[in-house]
Amino acid sequence: MSAPAVIAPDAPLVVPDGAPVVVRGLRKTFGATVALDAVSFAVAPGELFGLVGPDGGGKTTLFRILTTLLVPEAGTATVLGRDVVQDLWGIRSRVGYMPGRFSLYPDLSVEENLRFFASVFGTTLAAGYDLIAPIYRQIEPFKDRRAGALSGGMKQKLALSCALVHRPEILFLDEPTTGVDAVSRREFWDLLDELRRSGLTIVVSTPYMDEAARCQRVALMQKGRVLAIDAPDAIGSRYPRPLFAVHGLPRHALIEALRAFPHAASVQPFGDTLHYADARSTHPADAVVAELLAWVRGRGITEAWAAPIAPGIEDTFIALMGEAAA
Amino acid sequence: MRVRDRLQALRAFVTKEARHILRDRQTLTILLLMPLAQVVLFGFAIRTDVNEIRFAVVDPAPDAASLGLRARFAGTDRFRTVATVPTVAALEPLFRRGDVEVALVVPRGLGDALRDGTPARLQLITDASNPNTGTTMQTYAGAVIQQWQAGLPGTRGAVRIEPQVRMRFNPTLESVNLFVPGLIALVLTLVSAQMTAISLSREKERGTMEILLVSPLHPWQIILGKVAPYLLLAFANVVTALVAAWLVFDVPFRGSLVLLLAASTLYALVGLALGVFIAAVTDSQRAAMTGSMLGTMLPSTLLSGMIFPIASLPLPLQVLSNIVPARWFIVIVRGVMLKGAGVVHLWQELAVLTLMLVVLLAVATRSFKARLA
Numbered sequence: 007m008s009a010p011a012v013i014a015p016d017a018p019l020v021v022p023d024g025a026p027v028v029v030r031g032l033r034k035t036f037g038a039t040v041a042l043d044a045v046s047f048a049v050a051p052g053e054l055f056g057l058v059g060p061d062g063g064g065k066t067t068l069f070r071i072l073t074t075l076l077v078p079e080a081g082t083a084t085v086l087g088r089d090v091v092q093d094l095w096g097i098r099s100r101v102g103y104m105p106g107r108f109s110l111y112p113d114l115s116v117e118e119n120l121r122f123f124a125s126v127f128g129t130t131l132a133a134g135y136d137l138i139a140p141i142y143r144q145i146e147p148f149k150d151r152r153a154g155a156l157s158g159g160m161k162q163k164l165a166l167s168c169a170l171v172h173r174p175e176i177l178f179l180d181e182p183t184t185g186v187d188a189v190s191r192r193e194f195w196d197l198l199d200e201l202r203r204s205g206l207t208i209v210v211s212t213p214y215m216d217e218a219a220r221c222q223r224v225a226l227m228q229k230g231r232v233l234a235i236d237a238p239d240a241i242g243s244r245y246p247r248p249l250f251a252v253h254g255l256p257r258h259a260l261i262e263a264l265r266a267f268p269h270a271a272s273v274q275p276f277g278d279t280l281h282y283a284d285a286r287s288t289h290p291a292d293a294v295v296a297e298l299l300a301w302v303r304g305r306g307i308t309e310a311w312a313a314p315i316a317p318g319i320e321d322t323f324i325a326l327m328g329e330a331a332a
Numbered sequence: 333m334r335v336r337d338r339l340q341a342l343r344a345f346v347t348k349e350a351r352h353i354l355r356d357r358q359t360l361t362i363l364l365l366m367p368l369a370q371v372v373l374f375g376f377a378i379r380t381d382v383n384e385i386r387f388a389v390v391d392p393a394p395d396a397a398s399l400g401l402r403a404r405f406a407g408t409d410r411f412r413t414v415a416t417v418p419t420v421a422a423l424e425p426l427f428r429r430g431d432v433e434v435a436l437v438v439p440r441g442l443g444d445a446l447r448d449g450t451p452a453r454l455q456l457i458t459d460a461s462n463p464n465t466g467t468t469m470q471t472y473a474g475a476v477i478q479q480w481q482a483g484l485p486g487t488r489g490a491v492r493i494e495p496q497v498r499m500r501f502n503p504t505l506e507s508v509n510l511f512v513p514g515l516i517a518l519v520l521t522l523v524s525a526q527m528t529a530i531s532l533s534r535e536k537e538r539g540t541m542e543i544l545l546v547s548p549l550h551p552w553q554i555i556l557g558k559v560a561p562y563l564l565l566a567f568a569n570v571v572t573a574l575v576a577a578w579l580v581f582d583v584p585f586r587g588s589l590v591l592l593l594a595a596s597t598l599y600a601l602v603g604l605a606l607g608v609f610i611a612a613v614t615d616s617q618r619a620a621m622t623g624s625m626l627g628t629m630l631p632s633t634l635l636s637g638m639i640f641p642i643a644s645l646p647l648p649l650q651v652l653s654n655i656v657p658a659r660w661f662i663v664i665v666r667g668v669m670l671k672g673a674g675v676v677h678l679w680q681e682l683a684v685l686t687l688m689l690v691v692l693l694a695v696a697t698r699s700f701k702a703r704l705a
Contacts, residue, residue, distance in 0.1 A: 073546045075704040094703075099548040109539035113355045114348065125344030126547045128337035168543075 031081035041067040056221030057211040064230040065211040102174030112154025127172030134171040159190025215320040245317030254310035345557030367573035388415040397443035513665030514638030524603030526624040532611035533620035586672035605692035612699035632658035
């Protein structure tokens with residue numbers, strides 16, 4: 007492989023007017039583990055902002071600092087203009103938070119959970135009903151069922167309702183769709199879209215790249231560091247090389263063959279296709295496809311297909327992780 | 333939040349907590365039936381040995397013979413003479429305070445009676461509110477008198493000394509009388525310390541604690557909301573244990589019920605504070621359960637005087653027993669139930685428990701943070 011092309015770095019931090027979340031140089035360690043290191047970003051009012059990355063990336067720690075549950079070792083963070091260390095109580099009544107784990111009472115009914123969280127935040131179900139109605143109406147037929155007996159998708163909707171019932175000014179959702187089926191995930195993101203359109207600022211984390219694409223901007227996080235912050239499309243287009251999708255069987259042999267190709271920069275499995283990046287950035291795409299097919303045929307793979315594709319957010323993320331590890 | 337909203341939030345919390353308790357039928361059944369089962373199970377006594385028996389002598393007219401007998405008692409290391417009084421009536425407050433465990437009443441003219449060969453009546457009074465030690469102490473005292481009698485010069489066959497034994501406070505020597513106070517302590521420890529610790533750490537495990545902390549609820553609201561329903565449950569348990577003891581075993585209740593319930597509340601609060609502390613320093617339900625077992629149940633059983641009298645523990649454990657709340661609580665319950673003791677007699681124990689509560693509350697609220705770490 008040739009020397010790696012460098013992915014364009016982020017522009018300097020710009021803080022929009024009235025930014026509901028501003029984070030500068032945040033650092034947090036647990037013993038020898040660095041959970042967050044020099045994390046900086048700002049969220050614009052009404053934005054749907056995604057924290058994207060694998061487990062252990064520091065997303066949950068970041069949420070816990072923003073919701074005043076943890077204190078950072080270095081750096082500052084403000085939520086709704088209030089410092090997360092100094093103004094604990096000023097923040098607490100104004101944010102909605104959905105922690106990563108299923109965080110409702112399984113032995114209480116749907117309605118009891120909702121009423122409880124409303125009371126805890128000093129309000130009532132009736133007062134917050136119109137805001138949560140689009141979500142709650144879907145689970146209202148089951149309002150007497152115990153929360154523990156709900157399906158994964160309905161649990162998420164109930165948790166979201168509980169986080170919204172006190173009309174928060176900003177919503178923090180830590181991996182809200184983990185462990186939920188694909189249809190419910192899509193429905194959940196449709197709900198988030200609706201909430202965003204009503205003007206609510208939402209910070210959401212996810213390990214799924216398809217969900218990241220539905221955010222307005224995302225921060226790619228790995229091992230406590232932010233690798234890039236941008237709109238999902240813009241992050242994809244930062245990918246520095248020509249990219250091709252390659253099909254063929256047997257798959258394992260195809261990976262071996264492509265990796266052995268003299269101009270290969272990277273070969274990554276993506277579902278049932280492979281993403282191949284060519285090290286020659288100016289070589290015509292048709293020529294690359296022809297050379298690739300000839301090469302794999304010469305290695306015994308007769309049924310192969312290749313085409314140039316536009317890089318997505320995940321391609322950039324994998325390349326960035328490679329750079330960070332190097 | 334306004335005060336009205338705060339109170340409403342607290343009420344919602346207590347309601348929610350009560351629902352948790354009421355819907356976990358199995359645990360609830362166990363908790364409610366436990367005092368009953370315990371009272372029946374602990375109907376048996378464990379025989380124990382005693383040392384350093386607090387001993388008093390009533391010797392209205394000392395002579396050579398009575399002094400010789402007293403010297404015998406002074407010479408053994410089992411008895412420690414703490415008082416010598418002129419009348420039997422003077423013993424009453426000593427027993428009531430627990431200052432004296434065994435008293436010997438010497439009749440007037442013991443020497444004359446021995447010389448003349450007329451029957452002499454020696455009376456032994458034993459505090460048998462603890463039946464194990466009561467019988468043992470009585471046997472020891474009888475043995476000392478027999479040795480003294482055997483060692484009398486020129487013993488005449490006509491002399492008859494009859495050690496009369498009168499048990500005080502627990503005349504039937506029912507061992508269950510001893511155990512009921514211990515059981516009340518044990519059940520209260522379980523319900524208050526262990527259940528609170530488990531219930532708080534369950535919130536941590538479920539992730540609901542994160543939401544509660546992010547909410548405008550203050551830690552005191554969370555603690556109070558958690559603790560209140562368990563306090564009620566603890567009350568129910570005390571009453572069950574008392575009624576079961578009374579119905580099944582005829583255990584007497586001589587003192588003030590109000591005082592006992594007040595002391596139980598005090599003790600339950602100590603346990604609840606301990607439970608909050610245990611939950612704060614452990615991460616999982618399992619750790620909380622183990623922690624509360626080691627930190628509360630074991631000492632409450634073994635170092636409280638419930639099964640083994642404090643006096644027969646090795647010295648380091650005797651010292652350690654002073655920081656076990658159950659040790660003080662059991663003295664109060666035994667005093668109230670079996671002796672009819674009042675605040676006048678028990679103020680020291682009550683004061684110790686109050687001090688423990690203040691310290692533990694300070695520690696618990698400090699350890700229960702408004703943040704995760």
